[in-house]
Amino acid sequence: MIFSRTLLRRHSVLPGFDLALGFTLLYLCLIVLVPLSAAFLKTATMTWPAFWEAVASPRVVASYRLTFGASFAAALLNALFGLIVAWVLVRYDFPGRRLVDALVDLPFALPTAVAGIALTALYSANGWIGQYFAMLGIKVAFTPLGVFVALTFIGLPFVVRTLQPVLEDLSKELEEAAATLGASRWQTFSRVIFPILTPALLTGFALSFARALGEYGSVIFIAGNLPMVSEITPLLIITKLEQYDYAGATAIAVVMLVASFVLLLLINALQAWTRRRQGGV
Secondary structure, three states: OHHHHHHHHHOOOOOOHHHHHHHHHHHHHHHHHHHHHHHHHHHHOOOHHHHHHHHOOHHHHHHHHHHHHHHHHHHHHHHHHHHHHHHHHHHOOOOOHHHHHHHHOHHHHOOHHHHHHHHHHHHOOOOOOHHHHHHOOOOOOOOHHHHHHHHHHHHHHHHHHHHHHHHHHOOHHHHHHHHHOOOOHHHHHHHHHHHHHHHHHHHHHHHHHHHHHOOOHHHHHHHOOOOOOOOOHHHHHHHHHHOOOHHHHHHHHHHHHHHHHHHHHHHHHHHHHHHHHHHHO
């Protein structure tokens, strides 16, 4: 037993566990923990009344409502259509499939400012798409609906790219077995395929939601940034930084950080529960 462990360590390509763990913790501390700790430490210098005034004013609360609400709605929509897009790309072979697959990554490649300008040009009242909404009395650009559109655009790839590997590894024999036992297509999908996809779908939803919460560049162009109407929280943070109100900016950032962490923790707990439930079946 001792000889086999020594042999495995000797022929391992990766460095030893202690060294690898040390580099991992050092990297996480420098990149993640130190900046986040600085935000908490700066906020700690504020008195409680000053902190509450900074994070609970009507303008800030309205930005919370828009940011979290639009991000959650966009992530839900991306979860639905991301599943459909991933399914089509994996299960069907059609002309132009490679092009469609490449277009999914377009929000990754585009600079956020370019995406924001393009979406504004498309959905403004005289834009290619916005003019048809305008005929119906629907205004997209410079409204909360525009924020939702931008967040949906930037979040779709996270769901598709998370689901694709799972769908590719999913054995078609499971579907054939379900069909042999008399299951309809809907029953096969809802009772056989969807439970397997649920953890990956939740992961894609969480990634899309987290990405939307911190989005800035593509949103400020199409949002209009009207206080109490279409102003997102990241814009308020930037505004306070430009006014040299560093404590106020970090206070809002801490609220966003804590709320995001709690929501992601709940989603991860739901993922773990789903995996345990699947393992027990």
